[in-house]
Amino acid sequence: MTTERQPLIAGNWKMYKTQGEARALAREIRQGLNPGARAEVMVAPPYTALAAVAGELAGSPIRLSAQDTFWEGQGAYTGAISPVMLLDAGCHYVIVGHSERRQHFGDTNRDINRKLLAALVAGLVPILCIGETIEERQAEKTLKVVAEQLRDGLAGLPGEARERLVIAYEPVWAIGTGLTATPEQAQEVHAFIRSLLREFLGAAAETTRVLYGGSVTPDNALSLLSQGDIDGALVGGASLKSDSFLKIIAAAG
Ligand code: PEP
Secondary structure (H helix, E strand, C coil), X not given: CCCCCCCEEEXXXXXXXXXXXXXXXXXXXXXXXXXXXXXXXXXECCHHHHHHHHHHHCCCCCEEEECCCCCCCCCCXXXXXXXXXXXXXXXXXXXXXXXXXXXXXXXXXXXXHHHHHHHHHHCCEEEEEECCCHHHHHCCCHHHHHHHHHHHHCCCCCHHHCCCCEEEECCHHHCCCCCCCCXXXXXXXXXXXXXXXXXXXXXXHHCCEEEEECCCCCCCHHHHHCCCCCCEEEECHHHCCHHHHHHHHHHCC
């Protein structure tokens, strides 16, 4: 990645960790973090542990994220959480469009766009996840799918929000499978995403971070993060233990 983009290493804890477990993991990460680390660090616990982790991270540079949001501000939407509630719980970031939301909860590109816009209005920084399935890759539709998800996800983006976005390229076939895109495969898609961002965001494309996600581990992090258009990692499994997550943070310099 280029020097003007600070890498972001993001841990998605998915549906793991009780409040006590989440607090303990956050504490280990805070205590183990090298104060000279180049990367910005973020963790995304489940909703129920957000406040506990916010307390544990208070006064540290580690940022808090939610894993999803609803687009409405408030109302009769049983089970849903609004962007303002996430802000109130201490979140800086929110992940939208994770493939597990698309796959298990039916989130469409339109839904994801509404979530992204609502997050921005509330003052959160959305991390928009995009990526192709194995069938789409085999049918050579990767770039088409990624372009559509990006265009639809960013539809109607207000001009002033161009600087407040993170994109995560996560090939679905690499998430939680132990399969990783090769650095070259990932870089090819990241460079394509950057070219689209130049179209959609203009100059802000140069400072927008594009993370890679999909079975990132301490063993493959350095080779992925060394690619010119890979500006950090969205990490699932390897973020659930402090030692592996801290090693990935260290790989970013
Ligand atoms: C993810 O949750 O976004 C992810 C990439 O998971 P894993 O690192 O486990 O593949």
